[in-house]
Amino acid sequence: MRRVLAAIRWYLRELTGEAEYDHYVERHRRLHPEEPVLSRRDFERQRCDRRDHSPDPRCC
Numbered sequence: 001m002r003r004v005l006a007a008i009r010w011y012l013r014e015l016t017g018e019a020e021y022d023h024y025v026e027r028h029r030r031l032h033p034e035e036p037v038l039s040r041r042d043f044e045r046q047r048c049d050r051r052d053h054s055p056d057p058r059c060c
Contacts, residue, residue: 020047 013019021040028037038046 010019021043024043025037028035
């Protein structure tokens with residue numbers, strides 16, 4: 001049962017974009033270990049700005 005709930009949680013985090021910050025932190029620490037990582041707030045702000053300036057053509 002726990003594995004099923006963990007899988008559902010993982011799926012929902014990926015689907016909603018909540019896991020994007022975790023992916024960013026992991027990638028940034030691996031590729032740029034000497035540079036500081038953005039806070040979640042700054043990351044989300046940049047993500048929204050990027051989305052506003054170049055909207056994705058998908059409908060959903």
